[in-house]
Amino acid sequence: MYILGMESSCDETSAAVVEYKDGKFEIRSNIVASQIETHRLYGGVVPEIASRAHIEAVSRITTEALAQANITLSDIDCVAVTTHPGLIGALLVGVNFAKSLAFANNIPLVSVNHIHGHISAAYLEDDTLEPEFLSLVVSGGHTSIYICRDHLTLEEIGTTRDDAAGEAFDKIGRVIGMPYPGGAALDKLAYEGDAKAIKLPSPALHGSLDFSFSGIKTAALNYINSANQKGEEINRADLAASYTKAIVDAVVKQTSAAIDQTGLKRLVLAGGVAANSHLRSALEMMCKKKKVTFTVPSRALCGDNGAMIAVSGCFEYLAGRFADTSLNASALDEI
Ligand code: KG4
Numbered sequence: 001m002y003i004l005g006m007e008s009s010c011d012e013t014s015a016a017v018v019e020y021k022d023g024k025f026e027i028r029s030n031i032v033a034s035q036i037e038t039h040r041l042y043g044g045v046v047p048e049i050a051s052r053a054h055i056e057a058v059s060r061i062t063t064e065a066l067a068q069a070n071i072t073l074s075d076i077d078c079v080a081v082t083t084h085p086g087l088i089g090a091l092l093v094g095v096n097f098a099k100s101l102a103f104a105n106n107i108p109l110v111s112v113n114h115i116h117g118h119i120s121a122a123y124l125e126d127d128t129l130e131p132e133f134l135s136l137v138v139s140g141g142h143t144s145i146y147i148c149r150d151h152l153t154l155e156e157i158g159t160t161r162d163d164a165a166g167e168a169f170d171k172i173g174r175v176i177g178m179p180y181p182g183g184a185a186l187d188k189l190a191y192e193g194d195a196k197a198i199k200l201p202s203p204a205l206h207g208s209l210d211f212s213f214s215g216i217k218t219a220a221l222n223y224i225n226s227a228n229q230k231g232e233e234i235n236r237a238d239l240a241a242s243y244t245k246a247i248v249d250a251v252v253k254q255t256s257a258a259i260d261q262t263g264l265k266r267l268v269l270a271g272g273v274a275a276n277s278h279l280r281s282a283l284e285m286m287c288k289k290k291k292v293t294f295t296v297p298s299r300a301l302c303g304d305n306g307a308m309i310a311v312s313g314c315f316e317y318l319a320g321r322f323a324d325t326s327l328n329a330s331a332l333d334e335i
């Protein structure tokens with residue numbers, strides 16, 4: 001069967017065709033129209049501009065996704081669309097487009113949770129992956145640890161009490177003059193600095209599997225401001241290295257504790273920040289020590305894309321959980 005996956009929860013409009021055959025997924029096309037250059041001018045995503053850009057791109061990229069997959073709409077068995085969580089105006093564009101497409105052409109429609117989508121990218125990486133497993137989702141909006149009970153059920157066992165790791169990277173990246181989004185730029189810069197140079201508080205909260213990134217963000221801002229006041233130049237590479245190490249260490253610490261607590265022997269890393277090279281190798285090393293199988297999607301599938309939504313949508317389809325014409329979007333984790 002062919003699933004058309006549609007994603008528009010933040011600043012990427014994406015449409016993808018994924019084929020599901022004999023229990024395996026294959027990407028036939030995965031078109032991503034990124035708005036990064038547009039939002040870079042403002043140092044972050046401007047929600048109204050994001051919605052307008054989705055409207056301009058959505059029809060074109062869907063046509064492109066079908067053409068690249070070498071199929072037509074009549075070959076599509078299911079339309080899967082991200083309905084939550086995300087920027088409401090951005091989500092509504094994808095949801096309304098997918099609804100029109102599905103109902104005008106008599107194609108079953110399913111609703112996909114963006115977080116389930118990120119985790120589902122791992123099934124594209126490893127077709128032997130099966131629940132139950134532990135999953136760490138690290139993105140611009142989330143930093144959470146889940147037990148994936150089955151393809152459609154996530155049980156949250158740890159989460160951030162304030163900002164997400166991606167937000168924390170982007171904020172400091174912006175303050176030290178890196179282009180938006182700062183995460184990828186800090187990742188590279190960190191290789192040039194000394195991770196022990198600046199002492200920063202850990203975002204891992206004691207006695208729980210939760211995180212708090214506000215303390216480390218404030219500490220880094222204070223460090224930058226006090227250097228500015230003294231007229232001293234900060235060593236941006238040292239800051240990038242120390243900041244990255246503190247975040248990576250905290251994420252590894254909580255994930256390692258989650259593995260010990262649950263006894264699960266398989267970990268999936270997902271979300272935009274899963275592209276971070278320091279995080280990928282630190283988690284890989286920790287898993288190796290604990291004899292836990294580690295799966296992380298290829299970098300191209302870590303960021304927002306339609307293929308991951310199609311995979312998650314396929315599970316919804318197989319469970320018979322179809323959407324009707326009243327389908328709506330929600331900014332929240334639950335619809
Ligand atoms: O999953 P995603 O594409 O969008 C959300 O669902 O939020 O994640 C975007 C986040 C941004 O904060 C971006 O800076 C971060 O992922 N990111 C990275 C890297 N690549 C993207 N953060 C750290 N290192 C990277 N290499």
Ligand code: ZN
Nearest residue numbers: 139272303304
């Ligand atoms: Zn995302």
